[in-house]
Amino acid sequence: MHRFANPSRFMRVADALLPWMIALCLPLFAAGLYYGLYQSPADFQQSETVRVMYIHVPTAFLAQAAYVVMALGSASFLIWKHPLGDLIARSAAPVGAVFCFVCLVTGSLWGKPTWGTYWVWDARLTSMLILQFLFFGYLALANAFDDPARGDKPAAILAVVGIVNIPIIKFSVYFFNTLHQQSTLFGDLMGGSGDAAKSVNQPDIAAAAAEQGSALAPEMLLPLMLMFGAFSLFFLILLVLRLRGEWASVRLRALRAGFRPAPEEV
Amino acid sequence: MFDSFDAFLSMGGYASYVWPSYGICFGLLALLTVQSILVWKRRQRELSLLQGGRARRRDKEPRRHDKEQGSGKSRTPSGEEENA
Numbered sequence: 466m467h468r469f470a471n472p473s474r475f476m477r478v479a480d481a482l483l484p485w486m487i488a489l490c491l492p493l494f495a496a497g498l499y500y501g502l503y504q505s506p507a508d509f510q511q512s513e514t515v516r517v518m519y520i521h522v523p524t525a526f527l528a529q530a531a532y533v534v535m536a537l538g539s540a541s542f543l544i545w546k547h548p549l550g551d552l553i554a555r556s557a558a559p560v561g562a563v564f565c566f567v568c569l570v571t572g573s574l575w576g577k578p579t580w581g582t583y584w585v586w587d588a589r590l591t592s593m594l595i596l597q598f599l600f601f602g603y604l605a606l607a608n609a610f611d612d613p614a615r616g617d618k619p620a621a622i623l624a625v626v627g628i629v630n631i632p633i634i635k636f637s638v639y640f641f642n643t644l645h646q647q648s649t650l651f652g653d654l655m656g657g658s659g660d661a662a663k664s665v666n667q668p669d670i671a672a673a674a675a676e677q678g679s680a681l682a683p684e685m686l687l688p689l690m691l692m693f694g695a696f697s698l699f700f701l702i703l704l705v706l707r708l709r710g711e712w713a714s715v716r717l718r719a720l721r722a723g724f725r726p727a728p729e730e731v
Numbered sequence: 732m733f734d735s736f737d738a739f740l741s742m743g744g745y746a747s748y749v750w751p752s753y754g755i756c757f758g759l760l761a762l763l764t765v766q767s768i769l770v771w772k773r774r775q776r777e778l779s780l781l782q783g784g785r786a787r788r789r790d791k792e793p794r795r796h797d798k799e800q801g802s803g804k805s806r807t808p809s810g811e812e813e814n815a
Contacts, residue, residue: 502753503739504732513743517752524756563763571752578748699760706767713774720781 472549476712479705486705490698497691505688517575519688522650523696524568525593529631531561531700532596535603536628539621551617552715554624555607556707560700562600569593580644588637589645592630599627614718649680650689 501519508515535557542550572590573583584590607613607620638647681689733739742749 506732507743512745514745514748516742516749520752520756559767560763563759567756567759570755574748574752578745703760703763703767706764706771710767710771710774713771713778717774717778717781720778 470545470547470549472552472712472715475549476708479708483702483705486698486702490695490702493691493695493698497688497695500688501692505684506682508685511579514575514578515685517571518685519692520696521568521571521575522689523693524564524571526693527696527700528561528565528568528593528596529634530697531557531564532599532624532631533628534704535561536624539624542617543621543625548715551621552708552711553704554603554621555711556704558600558603558607558624560703560707562597562604564696564700565593565597565600569597576644582644585644587643587645588641589634589643592634592637595630596634599623599630603627613714650686 497519502516505516507513535554538550538552538554538557540550541547542554569590572593576585577583603620603624606623607616610616637643638645740746
């Protein structure tokens with residue numbers, strides 16, 4: 466495992482995987498968009514607005530996944546001084562910020578027709594907004610210094626401390642009163658499958674959740690899963706592309722500082 | 732499933748919510764992709780300029796270590812931009 470903590474070796478593996486990820490990502494997006502926008506049925510309560518779900522839910526998941534990647538990279542940089550950890554954190558931050566922003570905007574556009582409002586200051590929406598500010602804060606701190614290396618440590622500390630927000634986002638719909646619905650996909654995490662539906666007096670949904678593990682109709686589950694796969698791969702592709710840029714700038718700084726370039730391994 | 736292309740475009744009357752969601756999502760992701768590639772290319776170009784300058788200087792007074800490096804298969808980081 467430590468073999469891959471070397472950035473140049475890690476980048477070679479990532480570069481080799483990149484074409485395969487692109488080749489897998491594009492057809493997944495095509496199928497996901499076809500089933501999500503066209504082939505899947507409209508929701509009987511939400512009508513066609515339910516189609517926003519196929520981008521809102523995966524981007525929400527990936528914004529949090531990006532944050533976890535950023536925090537783990539930062540932690541490994543702080544603890545073991547792995548330069549790769551800092552590179553990964555710096556690469557994940559802008560990608561996570563964009564996913565988080567897309568999640569907030571699509572949620573807003575979904576909220577207007579279904580809840581009657583674009584925004585409400587409840588636990589789920591507010592904690593997601595805080596995630597957005599954590600991404601912005603990290604990016605600002607990491608790039609605040611003339612010598613970017615000086616921003617490594619404070620930004621990494623912010624990323625590690627901010628991880629407390631991730632469980633808050635996850636459980637905000639269970640602990641607090643909120644307009645945001647609880648997870649349909651995974652049933653109720655807090656008390657066995659289906660309890661979430663029972664608590665809002667929807668026994669048919671509860672029964673479906675108990676029966677098939679998820680309360681989401683299979684015709685909607687398929688495009689959602691396709692989009693989950695496509696967005697996850699797209700996240701990895703963006704991560705590799707940004708890693709290339711970060712790795713190039715590290716070598717650039719080393720060259721300008723008068724060191725010889727690391728030919729193979731450092 | 733929709734009866735017609737017009738029905739598809741109007742999204743049951745919710746076109747102004749559904750289409751902007753998809754537009755913003757893929758528009759922003761496309762912008763981020765392009766920006767990521769541009770940053771990488773620019774730094775890669777600067778890198779090869781710097782390395783090229785150094786390599787030329789080194790060629791004037793070759794040392795044993797440098798010769799070994801030059802004769803090997805392109806295992807230096809500059810191997811990437813030679814292919815590009």
